[in-house]
Amino acid sequence: MKITVAFALAADLLFSATTHAFALPPLSTTKLRKRAPGLSANANACDAPVSLNASTNIWKNYTLHPTLAWRNQINAAAAAIPDVELRKQALEVGKSGTFVWIEGKSQISKIEDVVKDLPCKNVLGLVISGIENKACLSAGTGLKQTYDYAAEYIDPIAKVIKAHPNSAFALIVEPGVAGNVLLDVKEYYGVWENENSTSCKPVIELWRQRVQYALKALNLPNVVLYLDAANGDQLGWRDTISYVAHEFTNIYVGAGSPSQFRGLATNVAAYHSWDASPGENFLNVDAAPAIDALSEKRYVYYLRKSLNAFKSPLPTYHIMDTSRNAVLGLRRDWRDWCNINGAGFGVRPGLQATSDPMLDNFVWVKWGGVSDGSSEVGAATYDSYCAKDDAVKPSPERGQWFQSYFETLVSNAKPVFRPS
Ligand SMILES: *[C@@H]1O[C@H](CO)[C@@H](O)[C@H](O)[C@H]1NC(C)=O
Ligand SMILES: *[C@@H]1O[C@H](CO)[C@@H](O)[C@H](O)[C@H]1NC(C)=O
Ligand SMILES: *[C@@H]1O[C@H](CO)[C@@H](O)[C@H](O)[C@H]1NC(C)=O
Numbered sequence: 438m439k440i441t442v443a444f445a446l447a448a449d450l451l452f453s454a455t456t457h458a459f460a461l462p463p464l465s466t467t468k469l470r471k472r473a474p475g476l477s478a479n480a481n482a483c484d485a486p487v488s489l490n491a492s493t494n495i496w497k498n499y500t501l502h503p504t505l506a507w508r509n510q511i512n513a514a515a516a517a518i519p520d521v522e523l524r525k526q527a528l529e530v531g532k533s534g535t536f537v538w539i540e541g542k543s544q545i546s547k548i549e550d551v552v553k554d555l556p557c558k559n560v561l562g563l564v565i566s567g568i569e570n571k572a573c574l575s576a577g578t579g580l581k582q583t584y585d586y587a588a589e590y591i592d593p594i595a596k597v598i599k600a601h602p603n604s605a606f607a608l609i610v611e612p613g614v615a616g617n618v619l620l621d622v623k624e625y626y627g628v629w630e631n632e633n634s635t636s637c638k639p640v641i642e643l644w645r646q647r648v649q650y651a652l653k654a655l656n657l658p659n660v661v662l663y664l665d666a667a668n669g670d671q672l673g674w675r676d677t678i679s680y681v682a683h684e685f686t687n688i689y690v691g692a693g694s695p696s697q698f699r700g701l702a703t704n705v706a707a708y709h710s711w712d713a714s715p716g717e718n719f720l721n722v723d724a725a726p727a728i729d730a731l732s733e734k735r736y737v738y739y740l741r742k743s744l745n746a747f748k749s750p751l752p753t754y755h756i757m758d759t760s761r762n763a764v765l766g767l768r769r770d771w772r773d774w775c776n777i778n779g780a781g782f783g784v785r786p787g788l789q790a791t792s793d794p795m796l797d798n799f800v801w802v803k804w805g806g807v808s809d810g811s812s813e814v815g816a817a818t819y820d821s822y823c824a825k826d827d828a829v830k831p832s833p834e835r836g837q838w839f840q841s842y843f844e845t846l847v848s849n850a851k852p853v854f855r856p857s
Contacts, residue, residue: 482603483557487659489605491699494754495661496798499560499605501534501786504551507804514806514843526854527847533785535760535801536562536609541569542590548597552604560605564612564705564802565594565655568647572617573637580639586647587654595654606660609756609802610651612705614644616667619681645684649692656695663756664688666701666740668709669716670771673730673739682743686751699797700754701740703733706803708777710765711757711784711791717765728771733757737795754795758802759783763851768827775809775823776832776842781849806843810835 489495511531518524537551555561567590569581621637672681716731730736741753763781786800810820811834818835
């Protein structure tokens, strides 16, 4: 098996505010404590430094922030829907928060922009995504990192966060890498088809170094850290789960067991259910029997079992992306990831009664409505997965707004959006 599960970028092209005709109601910002003027650019920030206790579930006290860029995008998209009922439903989408994607060093300035109006009761979700090699190397491709990851990406992010001690941040560290490189972990260890691979080794090693650096440098009092753990499809395999458990543990310990490390983020930009039993029903089941994790709950339990077997100290509280997982059983194959046809917005971010003490929260990480990649041969972000039977075609370039897909996500949302 040698596949690359490409990774869905979020909203990089959408960041600039768009005009809108249908304004959302103001955010609930009751009882905000105001700081003394002149101390911070953000008049809504807390009046004292925020100190998050990563031994507790911070989502009990904080709401994932819906940024102005996100709300503007949703307002504009809703305004373009002729059907009155659907338009009203679409307007509800912007009331829920999403993470903000910092994809590379050119996007670090986004943080200053979005922290400006962050209320004290809200937490700013940031996706730390600066590793450019997200998959093992194929012949002819080199290690790609066009800038110094530590000095030019992580350090400046840490600096901005330090400059806003009175604001709370939740970070997801490097989604899209573990799922790709650890999928081939057996190859790296030389047990995959009895052959040692030279293609994964440098990528895995750089991933370890960089993620460790990020976890160390971003271990700040006003931050909670979640390490991306991909999803059950990619890493919940019977014959590799133990390697995955060791990799995550080694990274955590190697980073000095950071005090602000809370656990794992799963299902980022993916379509899995939290606890459907037995889980996703693939139309093509060839590979499925080897996967012991057809729902994210099963995946994290399975991973914990593996961690417990060697008394791993890795904290495994977790958050799960539910931005596009309302409808199950749409994918023909477990590898499929691109603009899946028939998807819907899933459970809204916010504390849910899951009765699972290890699940901190459902969150929206992927911006529902942003294309995962292009289905058109010759396009810059063409990917064969975006042209498969279960993907919506034609699809625009990765990162671009995909209006019809957004409308599908709204129509198929579970729970249904009920305009108030
Ligand atoms: C953090 O929370 C844990 C668990 O509730 C508690 O035992 C610990 O004292 C708290 N730490 C601080 C610094 O408040
Ligand atoms: C939430 O805030 C309350 C009041 O400030 C505090 O006592 C409590 O420890 C906080 N809980 C968490 C999980 O952060
Ligand atoms: C692959 O590499 C590992 C680690 O260097 C080594 O122990 C193993 O014997 C190698 N396997 C093969 C088939 O060469």
